[in-house]
Amino acid sequence: MKLSRRYALKSLLSIISYISLSKVSFGNNQILVGKTVIVIGAGISGLVAASTLIQKGANVIILEAKNYIGGRIRTDRSLGAPFEYGAGWIHGPSEDNPIRNLADRTNSSLFVTDDDSCELLNLSGNDIDEKVWDEIEEIWEEIIYDEIDSDTEGSILDAINEYDSNIWSDPNIRWVFSAYEEFNYGGPIHEISAGLIKEMSGFPTADVIFKDGYDKIINLLAKNLQIQTNSIVKSVNYSSTNNITVSTTSKNYECDYVIxxxxxxxxxxxxxxxxxxxxRYKQDSIENVGFGTVTKLALKFKDQFWDSDVQYYYTVAKETGRWPIWMNYRTFSKEKILMGLCMGDYAKKADLMSKEELIEDGLKVLKNVWEDDVGEVQNVLRTSWLNDPFTKGAYSFPRVDNSEEDFENLAESVDNRLFFCGEHTDLKYLATTHGALYTGIRAAKEVIKANK
Ligand SMILES: Cc1cc2nc3c(=O)[nH]c(=O)nc-3n(C[C@H](O)[C@H](O)[C@H](O)COP(=O)(O)OP(=O)(O)OC[C@H]3O[C@@H](n4cnc5c(N)ncnc54)[C@H](O)[C@@H]3O)c2cc1C
Structure with a gap:
């Protein structure tokens, strides 16, 4: 049994020769002295772009809409153990993965989340027979690895129906594709392009979490950077051939380049x-590329009613994407927390539920398994990325009818003065922290090149 968000990608990876962050160097000449660069957004891609440019002597100002930095890397410690609103795992923490490199530099304590340590629970809340489960996984593997290739047209759901038009009615089948594919790509199964997922890649080795919080790497990256929080950028005017004007709700900034x-x-x-x-081509790609959501709910209980040594509880529900995964905090912390995840179309609904509705919805699934043993909830944290005005969803995915060109369009600079980065601009490592980091380096390199 394998579950990692990047599992499907890992087998595609042979040797990754990407540079790790510590090795990033563009020479020592300060060719950007006297130049001002505005970076919009203090997520990992913006921070990395900024720190790369200050090495070249640029005056870099980061404008961040929120009152905190890190964007989709945000840790909350109020439950006693870190709750990650956004990124939770380092996907493939091998030595080539720059996030692993940053984790090492912050002396972070990492914990391998063992996907095989799990209990599978069917619609009635009972253990799924191992034989039944093996068959389900076999079907999943055949479809994802044998049936789909980069020329496959349509969605993953189309590929499932082509394989066997009856299997989608099986709740276990819906579970496996939701928990593995919808979670992995962040979109609903009927919208994710089957062919384009084959153009994505990842790093080897089992996924890990930060026992002391993902945001440690953000704090490291933000050191010595000029960051203006609570600065909502409203417009970028690059109509003049001289300066670019970036306007926030309260102030105008003049600069030479914008990222x-x-x-x-x-x-x-x-x-x-x-x-x-x-x-126009860029606007079309912005419109067309998929951007889905994933909902997280951490329930801290007064008393523990589940085992301490099972990493994940996998719960099958009638509705695709409804709390298929529960992560057990007891395997890496003393806190009695179960963290549930919703994905696909169900996450869109879950994100819009009130806190009370969301808790009730999650508890219903748990009570289906543990019945009256499910006790008092002491504390709760939840996400609602769709409602976040400065994100509007969780992460990008290749939608049916997208092409690789759409992602190139998203990355492409405009007028050699306006540059773009962020997880959505790199299909290969889409929807990951390492992918976002690479795009920050890429955009900074483009500024350096434009200035030559
Ligand atoms: C629920 C969830 C789970 C995830 N799980 C993982 C995981 O386990 N592993 C993994 O590798 N990745 C994961 N990801 C993806 C990863 O978090 C992102 O790919 C990455 O953090 C994106 O970084 P970024 O710099 O592209 O964007 P962001 O981090 O979103 O940064 C963009 C910044 O721009 C700011 N901004 C927006 N509008 C404006 C404006 N008008 N003016 C000024 N600032 C503005 C935002 O506030 C934000 O801070 C997850 C994401 C989510 C949401």
Missing amino acids: CSVPLGVLKFNSIEFNPALP
Whole structure:
């Protein structure tokens, strides 16, 4: 049994020769002295772009809409153990993975989440027979690895139906595709492009979490950077051949270059007005590329009613994407916390539920298994990325009818002065922290090149 968000990608990976962050160097010449660069957004891609540019002598100002930095890397410790609103895992923490490198530099304590340490529970809340489960996984593997290749048209659901038009009615089948694929890619199974997932890649080795919080790497990256929080960028005016004017709700900034690292969801909502408007092809790709959501709910209980040594409880529900995964905090902390996840279309509903509705919805699934043993909830944290005006969803996915070109369009600079980074701009490592980091380096390199 394997569950990692990046499991499907790992087998595609042979040797990754990407540079690790510590090895990033563009020479020592300060060719950007006297130049001002505005970076919009203090997520990992924006921070990395900024720190790369200050090495070249640029005056870099980061404008961040929220009152905190890190964007989709955000840790809350109020439950006694870290709750990650956004990224939780380092996917493939091998030595080539730059996030692993940052974790090492912050002396972070990492914990391998063992996907095989799990209990599978059917619609009635009982253990699923191992033989039945093996068959389900075999079907999943055959479809994802044998049936689908980069030329496959349509969605993953189309590929499932082509394989056997009856199997989607099986709740166990819906579970496996939701927990593995919808979680992995962040979109609903009927919208994710089957062919394009084969263009994505990852790093080897089992996923890990930060026992003391993912945000440690953000704090390291943000050292010595000029970051203005509570600065909501409303417009970028690059119509003059001289300076670019970036306007927030309270102030105008003049600069030579802009790096825009805001999430795809924000671009889709046209929250920032570009003058002149972005080229049509770029606007089309912004519209077309998928941007889904994932909901997390951490329930801290007064008394523990589950085992301490099972990493994940996998619960099958009638509705696809409804709390298929529960992560057991007791395997790595003393806190009696179960963290549930929703994905696909169900996550869109869950994100919009009130806190009370969401708790009730999660508890119903747990009570289906543990019945009256499910006791008092002491404390709760939840996410609602769809409602976040500065993100508008969780992460990007290749949608049916997208092409690789769409992602190139998202990354492409405009007028050699306006540059773009963020997880959505790199199909290969889409929806990951390491992918976002690489795009920050790429955008900074483009600025350096444009200045030559
Ligand atoms: C629920 C969830 C789970 C995830 N799990 C994982 C995981 O386990 N492992 C993994 O590798 N990745 C995971 N990811 C993905 C990962 O978190 C992202 O790919 C990565 O953090 C994105 O970084 P970024 O710099 O592209 O964007 P962001 O971190 O979103 O940064 C963009 C910044 O722009 C700011 N902004 C937006 N609009 C404006 C404006 N108008 N003016 C100024 N600032 C603005 C935002 O506030 C934000 O801080 C997860 C994400 C989510 C949401």
